[in-house]
């Protein structure tokens with residue numbers, strides 16, 4: 001590990017100011033990803049600004065929305081009564097990730113900005129455009145079982161590993177950010193970038209911008225939502241494919257629907273095409289199949305992960321079928 005300075009911020013403003021004074025600062029949430037990367041010298045910040053003591057509040061508002069402080073632990077969010085009642089998809093997504101101990105440490109802000117689990121990214125002996133731009137990508141011809149089937153590029157085929165973000169994408173969450181240039185909001189679905197020819201740029205936050213909160217807008221049918229994660233082991237494994245969905249039925253027709261897919265792209269993949277195909281139509285298995293097909297029409301597999309296209313299709317159909325049963 002390289003030497004670094006450590007500061008504990010007592011306000012968002014102080015955190016932003018402290019980061020602005022350093023050449024290469026990183027915000028420290030629970031450290032469950034960043035410290036690993038520092039140990040491997042993949043991340044080499046000269047300064048850590050500890051933001052784990054900032055707002056952990058989870059404010060359940062009367063209008064049905066919820067505002068979550070970025071330092072809230074993953075465990076606290078999953079256990080909160082308002083989340084469990086209004087947005088079970090989010091509680092289930094969080095509980096499908098990592099372990100109890102890690103969820104106790106991991107913060108909401110850190111979960112959003114955790115790095116890919118591509119093994120070549122963590123291996124300094126491998127070529128990786130995300131770690132060292134312009135060096136190549138050993139995953140393309142290597143072992144690429146967990147890699148992307150949507151939105152990938154010749155430069156990078158990594159996936160975003162977060163379960164929480166998949167649920168947040170489906171729920172239309174907004175990320176509140178504070179930085180040297182002031183405060184702003186970013187839609188969660190726009191926060192993470194597809195790799196293009198610059199996979200090292202993973203999100204659209206400017207240097208020194210701090211995530212201060214995540215807002216879940218009221219969703220009248222949020223209670224009819226769920227998360228299904230398909231993985232190689234039943235616990236302690238990242239998703240091969242996951243699906244977060246919420247369904248609102250009017251009789252046998254789909255009034256409204258939200259779907260996001262995880263484990264398939266460099267960002268949590270909001271399935272806008274599938275939603276559009278379903279809205280206003282019949283809630284039948286044939287319609288679920290057609291919607292999943294529409295979403296995955298441009299999916300492309302690599303040597304080891306082509307199975308994920310069929311897996312994603314089946315998981316979308318299964319989750320919608322489950323929600324239809326619950327809504328009936």
Ligand SMILES: Cc1cc2nc3c(=O)[nH]c(=O)nc-3n(C[C@H](O)[C@H](O)[C@H](O)COP(=O)(O)OP(=O)(O)OC[C@H]3O[C@@H](n4cnc5c(N)ncnc54)[C@H](O)[C@@H]3O)c2cc1C
Nearest residue numbers: 029030031032033034097098107109110111113162163211
């Ligand atoms: C063994 C293991 C298994 C795991 N399994 C899963 C899993 O199945 N599913 C899953 O989703 N995750 C899994 N994780 C990942 C885990 O969820 C993340 O490590 C965790 O959410 C990161 O949160 P953190 O607060 O510890 O972030 P940190 O490690 O502190 O930070 C991560 C990144 O976020 C930045 N950051 C932190 N807070 C902020 C902020 N407020 N504003 C701006 N930037 C910030 C940091 O600078 C750093 O770049 C696993 C991790 C481990 C170690």
Ligand code: SF4
Nearest residue numbers: 118128129137156157
């Ligand atoms: S897939 Fe992306 S993260 Fe993995 S080796 Fe290639 S460039 Fe690096």
